[in-house]
Amino acid sequence: MNRREFLAFVGAGACAEAASRLSLAAFEERSPADVTLRISPVSIEIAPGRVVKTTGYNGAAPGPVLRLPEGKAVTFDVYNDTDIPELAHWHGLFAPAEMDGAAEEGTPLVPPGGSRRYSFVARPAGTRWYHSHIHAGRNLKRATYTGQFGFLLVEPKEEPGRYDQEIFLALHGWNPYLGVAAGSEGTLDAIYEDFSVNSHSLGHGEPVRVKEGQKVLFRILNANSTMTHRLAFPGHKFMVLALDGNPVAVPCEVEILEMGPGERVDAIVTMNAPGVWILGDVDDAVRKAGLGVVVEYANQTGAASWAPPPSSRWDYTIFGHEGSAPVSDAELVPLVFRKKFAGNRWVDNWTINGKSYPKTDPILVRANRRYRLQFDNQSDEAHPVHLHRHSFELRKFAGKPTAGIVKDVVVVPPRSQVEVELVADNPGPSLFHCHQQLHMDFGFMTLLQYAG
Ligand code: C2O
Numbered sequence: 079m080n081r082r083e084f085l086a087f088v089g090a091g092a093c094a095e096a097a098s099r100l101s102l103a104a105f106e107e108r109s110p111a112d113v114t115l116r117i118s119p120v121s122i123e124i125a126p127g128r129v130v131k132t133t134g135y136n137g138a139a140p141g142p143v144l145r146l147p148e149g150k151a152v153t154f155d156v157y158n159d160t161d162i163p164e165l166a167h168w169h170g171l172f173a174p175a176e177m178d179g180a181a182e183e184g185t186p187l188v189p190p191g192g193s194r195r196y197s198f199v200a201r202p203a204g205t206r207w208y209h210s211h212i213h214a215g216r217n218l219k220r221a222t223y224t225g226q227f228g229f230l231l232v233e234p235k236e237e238p239g240r241y242d243q244e245i246f247l248a249l250h251g252w253n254p255y256l257g258v259a260a261g262s263e264g265t266l267d268a269i270y271e272d273f274s275v276n277s278h279s280l281g282h283g284e285p286v287r288v289k290e291g292q293k294v295l296f297r298i299l300n301a302n303s304t305m306t307h308r309l310a311f312p313g314h315k316f317m318v319l320a321l322d323g324n325p326v327a328v329p330c331e332v333e334i335l336e337m338g339p340g341e342r343v344d345a346i347v348t349m350n351a352p353g354v355w356i357l358g359d360v361d362d363a364v365r366k367a368g369l370g371v372v373v374e375y376a377n378q379t380g381a382a383s384w385a386p387p388p389s390s391r392w393d394y395t396i397f398g399h400e401g402s403a404p405v406s407d408a409e410l411v412p413l414v415f416r417k418k419f420a421g422n423r424w425v426d427n428w429t430i431n432g433k434s435y436p437k438t439d440p441i442l443v444r445a446n447r448r449y450r451l452q453f454d455n456q457s458d459e460a461h462p463v464h465l466h467r468h469s470f471e472l473r474k475f476a477g478k479p480t481a482g483i484v485k486d487v488v489v490v491p492p493r494s495q496v497e498v499e500l501v502a503d504n505p506g507p508s509l510f511h512c513h514q515q516l517h518m519d520f521g522f523m524t525l526l527q528y529a530g
């Protein structure tokens with residue numbers, strides 16, 4: 079209940095006068111929240127004359143970068159100025175289920191015109207994010223198709239890497255519609271007319287300004303609702319330090335970053351190739367539709383250059399310990415992903431172990447035990463699967479054992495198997511789903527449930 083609703087509520091009673099004076103004082107004594115998020119319609123000009131009408135946070139899209147100290151108890155007031163119930167989910171945090179921002183876990187929705195207070199301890203440290211977590215179905219004006227996304231950085235007590243500048247880049251697609259994409263056998267998919275990095279399409283808005291010799295830390299988020307993006311930065315390499323906000327076992331340099339919906343990469347780039355460059359999507363059509371940003375060295379001018387990367391290989395396991403697969407006592411949980419073709423010009427349905435949400439079987443766990451989730455993707459599409467309120471460690475990727483890579487989203491390639499391990503250490507229902515909005519809304523979801 080917000081102040082206005084509170085007054086209306088007490089105003090309706092008979093002996094409202096005294097009661098109102100008393101409780102209003104109590105209401106107003108409630109300390110202000112650490113963070114206020116207001117969900118409301120926004121218009122953003124991603125390029126001159128190209129205005130996107132969407133829903134955002136605090137009058138912008140993306141929303142503000144929220145920086146919270148690790149271990150701090152934080153409060154969020156979320157106001158909903160739209161006409162549908164909304165939810166903000168704190169992706170990658172270990173929040174209690176009733177605060178996490180998923181109705182399936184029991185978090186109360188923020189009613190239209192109303193507000194709710196959420197509170198939890200900011201942990202674990204790292205590059206997290208927040209986004210809408212409602213069902214969109216075939217309505218691509220809702221949930222993660224909108225501008226409701228933003229970075230939530232949980233700042234560690236000690237920052238390990240050294241850098242001269244920190245740059246946040248959030249990738250997003252705009253003006254989506256359901257259409258038949260090339261090579262998808264008549265099935266409907268989300269197709270985007272425009273893309274942006276933060277709030278502008280490539281070539282518009284301010285460039286990233288750098289100086290020769292600087293080390294720039296890029297915190298990158300794929301906030302696209304359905305598409306995987308592959309990024310390159312001609313003349314430069316990305317030194318990957320963290321995946322999904324968690325430091326990797328073996329930081330290394332790569333030519334491209336491949337990111338499924340929901341994934342984050344923290345990478346340092348040493349600026350050693352003076353010029354004006356495009357950091358953008360490797361796919362020409364997607365980059366030309368806006369997915370990129372200009373990086374401009376001091377005292378350099380001219381048109382931004384692009385060149386395709388020499389190698390487009392992306393393999394999570396290079397950031398892990400090779401071949402180390404000590405025997406673990408983890409209980410195995412097989413999860414088979416399949417597509418159920420719904421017909422031409424329909425959206426496909428998805429199953430986990432043969433069933434679609436809400437009929438899926440829950441993943442049953444006991445507190446403090448170790449589990450190995452075995453993802454078996456029997457479909458021709460990649461799935462960025464995500465578990466709420468927990469992190470997991472990659473243990474096997476397409477046949478290759480690995481260790482030391484801790485994530486909360488992992489892209490399971492088509493016709494492949496991936497295994498991850500976790501300790502069930504955060505009791506309460508926790509959503510497990512594909513982060514591709516069109517997959518999660520059409521069955522690809524279940525709950526991890528604690529017994530007892
Ligand atoms: Cu990023 Cu279920 O969410």
Ligand code: CU
Nearest residue numbers: 461512514517
């Ligand atoms: Cu999927």
